[in-house]
Amino acid sequence: MENNENVNPTVSGEDKKLKKELSFVQLLFLSVGGIIGSGWLFGVNAGAATAGPAVTLSWLIGGVMVIFIALTYSELAAMIPRSGGIVRYPHMTHGSYTGYILGWAYLLSAVTVPSIEAVAAVTYISGLKGLGFMSYSGTTVLGSFTSLTVYGVIIAVLLMIGFFFLNYFGIKFLGRWNEYFVYWKLVIPTITFILLFFMFRASNFTALAGGFNAIGTPFIFTAIPGAGIVFSYLGFRQALDYGGEAKNPQRDIPRALILSVVIGIVVYEILQLVYIGAIRVSVADLTTFSWSGLTVSSYASSPFYHVFETAGIAGFGAWGSVLLVDAVISPSGTGWIYLGTSTRTIYGLATDRYFPPNVMKVNKKSGVPMIPLILSTIIGIIFIAPFPSWYILVGFISSATVFTYIMGGVSLRVLRNTAKNVERPYKLPYSKVLSIIAFVSATLIVYWSGYITLSILMMLILGGIPIYLIYYGTYKLGISLGKTITSGIIYWIIIGISFYLVYYDIIIPAVSNITASTPIAAPDSVFYYFIAVYVMIVISTIVLTFLIHHWAKDENKKEIKSGWWLIYFVLFIFGFSYLGAFGPYVSPIAVAGQSFPYVPLLLFPYDTFIVIVVAIAFFFLAVRSGYSEDDVQSILADQGVPLSTLED
CATH class of the missing domain: 1.20.120 (Four Helix Bundle (Hemerythrin (Met), subunit A))
Structure with missing residues (x-):
C-alpha cells in the first residue's frame, strides 16, 4: 500500500504528511511578515506619486476592503483548513473550470512576489553611495521607474536561491525564524515613525503641487492596486496558505487573518503620514516638483533612507543606515514566506488534478512539497529579468491576486447551502451581506487597476x-x-x-x-x-x-x-x-x-457605480452556478474533509 501511494499519491494522504507545527503567534506573524515587506519601503513613495497626500485615504479604504475579503475566508479556512486553500476552495464549489482559471491567476501572482521582494531589497540598498551601479532611473513602455541593472538582477537571483534553502529546511524552521524577523519588522517602522516627527511639515499636505487632493479623486482608488497598497495588505493570506500546517487551525486562522490586516493598517497609515510630511522639495532632484515625479526622483530607489540621509539632523543619517539593513531583512522575510506560498499554491493545484499527481508529493524529511518549491524558485527567477522594477511589478501582482479573491464570498455562500454537515468552528455573522461586500470590494480593486x-x-x-x-x-x-x-x-x-x-x-x-x-x-x-x-x-x-x-x-x-x-x-x-x-x-x-x-x-464615479451594480449581479449568478449538494459532498470527501450528519 505504501509503495502504491508513493507512485500515485492521494490528496488526503499527502495533506497528512504536512507537519502540524504552527501556533497562533506563528500564523499571525506569517501574515504580518507577509504584510510588512517591501510595501513600507516603496509603497509610501509610489502612493504619494499616484494620489498625492490623499493617498492616506487610500491606505484606509484599501485596508477596510481587504478586511471584508479576509472575513469570508476566515470561515472557509476554519471549516476546511488546507495548505494552498485559496486555490482549492473554488474547485470544491464550482469544479475544475472555475477552479483552474482562478488557481492559474493566483499562481501568476504568487510566483512573482518573491521576485518583487528580491528586487525591492536590491533596489533599496542601491541607494547607498558606491552601490548605485545596481539600479537606474529611466522610462519604459509602462512609464518612468527605477529598475535594476544587470548587476542588480544577479544579486536578486542570489537572494531567490537563499529563499529556496530557507524553505527547504521545513515549516518549523521557517515559522521559528520568521517570528524574530517580524519583531524586527515591527520595531524598525515604529522607530522610523517617531523620528520622522522631528521633520514633519504639515504644509506638505496642502502647499505642494495642488493641495491635499492634488491629482484627483479617481486616483485615490487607483493607488489601492497600483501603488502597492493592496499588495502590502494581501500578506494576510499566509495564514490561509499555511493552514494545513497549523496546530489548531479552526481557532487560530480566523484570528490571525483579521488581526494581521488591522496591524497592517495602523503601521502603513502612520508611515504614509510622516513620509509625506518629511519630503523636502529641495532634495528631490526634480526641476519642477510634482507628486508624480517621486518615482524618478532621488527618493525613488530608497525613500526613507534618502529622507534621513538628507535630514541635516545629528544621528538621522545613522538611522538611515539601519534602514538599509532593514531594506534587506523586511523584503527578504516576506520573500521567503511568499516562496512558501507559491509552493503551496502549486501543491494546491496538483491536489485538484490540474497538474500531474507526483507534483503534490511531500518530502518526508522536511514536510515540504519539493517539486512545487523548485518550480516556484525557477519561475520567480525568470520573472526578475524582464521586470526588474518594484514599481512595474506591483500593480500586476495586486490585480492578479485580488482577482482570485472574488471567490471568498461566493464559495462561502455555496458551502452554506451544500455542506451543512461540515463543522464550522467559526461562523461568519451576516454572511449574506458581507459576502456580497467582499465580492464587490475585490471587483472594484481589480477594476481600479x-x-x-x-x-x-x-x-x-x-x-x-x-x-x-x-x-x-x-x-x-x-x-x-x-x-x-x-x-x-x-x-x-x-x-x-x-x-x-x-x-x-x-x-x-x-x-x-x-x-x-x-x-x-x-x-x-x-x-x-x-x-x-x-x-x-x-x-x-x-x-x-x-x-x-x-x-x-x-x-x-x-x-x-x-x-x-x-x-x-x-x-x-x-x-x-x-x-x-x-x-x-x-x-x-x-x-x-x-x-x-x-x-x-x-x-x-458613475463608472464605479455601474461596476458595483454589475458585480452584485455576477455575485448572485456565481452562487447560483455553484455545484449541487451531492457534487460538493463528493469533492469534500475526496479532499479528505470530515463529514458528519450535522444539520443546520
Missing part, C-alpha cells in the same frame, strides 16, 4: 486555458489529445495577436501620451484597435469554452457549465476597463494643472 494593467493580466489569465484543456481536458474530461492541442494552439495564436495589438497600438501610445509634456487626445485608431481586440477575445474565448463543454464527457459537462459566469465576468472587466475613468488615456499625472483632452465614455 486600470486598462493598461488589466489588459495584460486578463490575456495572461485567459492564455492559461489551453494548459487546462491539454492536460485536464485529456486526462479527466475525456477529450482527444488532437482536439485539445489543435484548439489550444489556435487560441494561443489569437491571444498572441491580441497581446501584440494591445501592447503596441494601445499601451505604448497611451504611455507616450501620459509622459508627454503636452498631452494629446486619444486618436480614433486606438479605439478601433480596442474594438478589434475585444471582439477577437470575446468570440474566441466563448467558442473555446463552448467546445470544451461540447467535447467533455456527459458526467463532466457540469464542470464547464459552472464556470460560464467567470468567463463572462472576465470579459466584462476586460472591456469595461477601457471605457471608464480608469481607461488607458486617463492619466494619474497632472501636467501644468490641466486634464487630458480625452474624455472617457463613463466618468468617475
